[in-house]
Amino acid sequence: MSSSTDSPTLTTETTQLSPQPDTETAKPTKKITLKSSDNQIFEVEESVAMEFATVKSFFEDSPSTDTVPLPNVTAKPLSQVIEFCKEQIKFKANPDEAQKKKYNAEFVTEKSDKDLVDMIPVANYLEIKDLLDVLNQAVADRIENKSVEYVRSFFGIDNDFTAEEEAALRREHAWAYEGVDED
Amino acid sequence: MKMAETVDRDGGLPEDLLITILMALPAKCLVRFRSVSKYWNSLITSTEFINIHLAQAKPLLLFHHHNQSYSLRLDNESLDMWSNSEFELPSKREDDDFQIIGSCNGVICILNTLQDHGQSIILWNPSIGKSLNLALPRLSDPFRGIFGFGFNRQSNDYKFVRVVTPQYPVGCHVYSVKKRSWKAIDVSPALGCIKPIPSVLWGRSSSYNYAFLNGVLHWIVDREEFGSRFVLSFDLRNDSFGKVMLSPYLASKLDEWMSILVYDNSVSLFLNDLDTRYIEIWALKKYGAMKLWARKIRINAVGIGLAMVCRQNGEILMTRYPSDEVVSCDPQSKEIRDLKKLGLSDYAGSFVESLALLDELKETENGKVEITQSATSAVSSFKCFH
Numbered sequence: 001m002s003s004s005t006d007s008p009t010l011t012t013e014t015t016q017l018s019p020q021p022d023t024e025t026a027k028p029t030k031k032i033t034l035k036s037s038d039n040q041i042f043e044v045e046e047s048v049a050m051e052f053a054t055v056k057s058f059f060e061d062s063p064s065t066d067t068v069p070l071p072n073v074t075a076k077p078l079s080q081v082i083e084f085c086k087e088q089i090k091f092k093a094n095p096d097e098a099q100k101k102k103y104n105a106e107f108v109t110e111k112s113d114k115d116l117v118d119m120i121p122v123a124n125y126l127e128i129k130d131l132l133d134v135l136n137q138a139v140a141d142r143i144e145n146k147s148v149e150y151v152r153s154f155f156g157i158d159n160d161f162t163a164e165e166e167a168a169l170r171r172e173h174a175w176a177y178e179g180v181d182e183d
Numbered sequence: 184m185k186m187a188e189t190v191d192r193d194g195g196l197p198e199d200l201l202i203t204i205l206m207a208l209p210a211k212c213l214v215r216f217r218s219v220s221k222y223w224n225s226l227i228t229s230t231e232f233i234n235i236h237l238a239q240a241k242p243l244l245l246f247h248h249h250n251q252s253y254s255l256r257l258d259n260e261s262l263d264m265w266s267n268s269e270f271e272l273p274s275k276r277e278d279d280d281f282q283i284i285g286s287c288n289g290v291i292c293i294l295n296t297l298q299d300h301g302q303s304i305i306l307w308n309p310s311i312g313k314s315l316n317l318a319l320p321r322l323s324d325p326f327r328g329i330f331g332f333g334f335n336r337q338s339n340d341y342k343f344v345r346v347v348t349p350q351y352p353v354g355c356h357v358y359s360v361k362k363r364s365w366k367a368i369d370v371s372p373a374l375g376c377i378k379p380i381p382s383v384l385w386g387r388s389s390s391y392n393y394a395f396l397n398g399v400l401h402w403i404v405d406r407e408e409f410g411s412r413f414v415l416s417f418d419l420r421n422d423s424f425g426k427v428m429l430s431p432y433l434a435s436k437l438d439e440w441m442s443i444l445v446y447d448n449s450v451s452l453f454l455n456d457l458d459t460r461y462i463e464i465w466a467l468k469k470y471g472a473m474k475l476w477a478r479k480i481r482i483n484a485v486g487i488g489l490a491m492v493c494r495q496n497g498e499i500l501m502t503r504y505p506s507d508e509v510v511s512c513d514p515q516s517k518e519i520r521d522l523k524k525l526g527l528s529d530y531a532g533s534f535v536e537s538l539a540l541l542d543e544l545k546e547t548e549n550g551k552v553e554i555t556q557s558a559t560s561a562v563s564s565f566k567c568f569h
């Protein structure tokens with residue numbers, strides 16, 4: 001299973017490759033360097049980096065690169081996303097849905113609200129569908145039974161309604177404000 | 184390399200990412216979060232958002248029970264109770280009598296009779312707690328109506344249709360939620376004088392029995408003067424009537440219980456012969472330019488009443504006659520299973536939790552009043568029908 005991920009993805013247009021034979025296919029753990037927007041360097045195994053569809057297509061377009069710049073991604077969410085993907089690789093090798101579910105649940109439970117929200121654009125940018133689904137659901141679960149005030153502070157949103165406008169909206173749907181958790 | 188959109192608004196989340204989070208929230212929650220900010224309000228109440236939300240909604244089944252209560256269940260194998268299923272009817276007065284006509288996109292269409300001896304229609308979205316009351320243009324007594332309710336995707340409009348029978352030429356009133364007004368539709372005299380087929384014995388009038396598919400309503404009607412039967416259709420996209428003839432076989436079954444439903448993504452007739460003890464379903468299939476009735480099911484069965492709704496797994500929910508216990512019929516294995524836990528039901532239909540109607544009347548606080556007024560004022564223009 002893992003041997004298939006060892007060879008870099010080559011396209012038919014790879015005539016520009018360096019003349020010496022490609023020795024990297026023999027190495028079991030090729031590393032790929034990712035550079036965050038705040039200039040932090042992450043060395044990750046190729047199999048992990050290939051979980052990021054964006055990085056994968058970057059390599060398909062320019063196979064000779066060794067460092068992938070990620071101009072939209074800062075170090076903290078990136079490190080958390082890498083942590084998630086490392087585990088997902090293990091589940092790919094040894095599928096165990098129950099364990100995977102458990103891990104995914106724990107992964108989001110221990111993150112702060114800000115961590116979760118910060119990871120969403122990163123997961124989206126790197127096109128990690130599974131993680132994006134997990135994050136969206138986690139955020140939805142955290143705000144589902146919460147008050148409007150809670151949601152504003154969760155996302156850092158300023159209330160731009162006038163008091164009258166807000167009161168009118170609350171009157172219109174008074175029942176929707178019932179049964180909300182304490183903040 | 185494709186760059187992510189960086190709209191720095193609401194936690195720095197671009198709109199498409201915020202939408203995916205909001206999609207995972209129940210309708211009640213979204214209604215509440217309208218007051219988070221003006222941006223959230225306009226996003227949640229936008230037609231686009233409402234439609235995306237609808238497209239990903241879980242398929243549910245709505246039941247009306249003998250004890251006048253409603254329940255919602257997931258349309259899965261085990262028909263699990265839907266967690267948000269406790270909902271109350273729109274305010275009901277002592278002498279009101281509610282009858283479900285049908286539901287579409289999570290909006291339930293209810294006919295209220297007895298209220299001041301007239302009739303009104305309530306369009307009710309229980310998921311967002313919003314209802315619209317429409318006063319029906321009044322009719323003098325011997326006239327009855329056949330009713331239908333559906334959604335025209337092209338104009339994003341909910342429409343309620345009443346065909347007045349028996350009356351010649353046939354009268355028809357269509358209410359457009361978007362336009363907030365009634366419209367009289369001219370019906371070709373060629374349709375003749377039609378009436379609903381004899382009401383089925385179990386109390387559910389054939390006046391409310393319709394099949395809505397791809398923007399078109401369908402009823403089974405009898406033509407008064409010849410005793411012949413056909414399917415009357417009404418296309419919500421262009422407000423036009425059509426006629427589908429029955430096969431000679433189906434047309435000969437005038438004495439049997441017949442109802443119309445959507446099965447196998449087709450308008451279908453359910454035939455129930457108590458004497459010879461079988462049930463049949465005939466689907467209207469297209470063969471090139473031709474439309475033909477094809478028999479999909481014939482099952483020997485005793486004591487079946489009504490075919491109510493087709494489930495996602497292809498099974499059909501039916502009632503036992505006369506008890507109204509719910510059973511599930513598997514057309515493949517021809518097996519009919521009891522579903523005791525569903526209790527006694529006289530109505531079951533497809534349902535989704537949706538934000539439908541949330542974008543209606545948002546510009547005026549007293550929109551509800553306005554709609555009643557426009558409906559009432561329209562009544563005067565229908566004097567010709569009295």
